[in-house]
Amino acid sequence: MGAKLQSAAVTETPHPTPPQSGAPAEVAHPKVIKSYVRRAGRTTTGQAKALEDLGPRYVLDYRAALFDAPAAFGRNAPLILEIGFGMGDATAHIAGLRAGDNFLCCEVHEPGVGALLKRIGEQGLENIRILQHDAVEVLDHMLAPASLDGVHIFFPDPWHKKRHNKRRLIQPPLVAKLAARLKPGGYIHCATDWQPYAEQMLQVLANEPLxxxxxxxxxPQPDYRPLTKFENRGLRLGHGVWDLVFKRR
Incomplete structure (x- = not known):
């Protein structure tokens, strides 16, 4: 899904997990969720230079220890987690508009990390830090309960075929993790251009009691989320786009 902002996958394990409430009946409950799939792609010269020059400053090491946001960003500010930013177009746009917020962004795809670093350098953005690591492990080991002010998940891989629906990122176990790490009043903003996935997202999010x-x-599309090139192409072809915004009770 190179044109998409991020992808998600599930790896199977031999340990079964019982279904949880909120999952659509026709979707088998995933056993281990990962927030990505490995994608092929070549890192350009500009991306490689950004990785070398800016990576040491803006790419954080994954550690199984609680994240110290004020130390990482050099200030106290609302913290937004983004899961999968693709090539970073929307991330850089939003961070530029919302200079008062800190953005912790997870993406494993190296060309995408290099592309976002390049934009950070070009636009002088100081409110982005990147973790080139699986976001689920970041949630499990680095983010404390009630530590986030928002979560962005834009255009995750829809896994169109019904037999692959279980690989979708937005499933009850992950949403429960995200909700628990939101502060009261914090939000989750998801967007997709695949209506069956939008319907699943709505059902799963609505069934999370928090x-x-x-x-x-x-x-309505929040004014901070830009239209991506992929999205603009879809809209020209008559495709819909669905935004979902839920808040922590």
Missing amino acids: LANTAEGYA
Whole structure:
């Protein structure tokens, strides 16, 4: 899904996990969620230079210890987690608009990390830090309960085929983890251009007891989220886009 902002996958393990409430009946409950799939891609010269020059400053080491956001960003500010930023277009745009927020961004795809670092350098962005690591492990080991002010998950891989639906990122176990790490009033903002996935997202988010929908169904597109090139192409072809914004009770 190179044109998408991020992808998600599930690896199978021999240890079964019972279904949880909120999962659509036709979707088998995943056993181990990962926030990505490995994608092929070549790192360009500009991306490689950004990785070398800016990586030491803006790419953080994964550690199985609680994240010290003030130390990492050099200030106290609302903390937004982004899971999968693709090539970083939307991330850089939002960080530029919302200079008062800190953005902790997870992406394993090296060309994407290099592309975002290049934008950080070009735009002089100081409010982004990157973890080139699986976001699920980051949630499990680095983020304390009630430590996040927001979560962005834009255009995760929809896994179109029904037999692959279980690989989708937005499933009850992950949403429960995210909700627990939000401060009261914190939000989760998801977006997708695949209607069946939008319907699953709505059902899973609505069934998480810690979350409340901010809209009657799908939300208007928040003004901070830009239209991506991929999204603009889809809209020209008549494809829909669905935003969902839920807040921690």
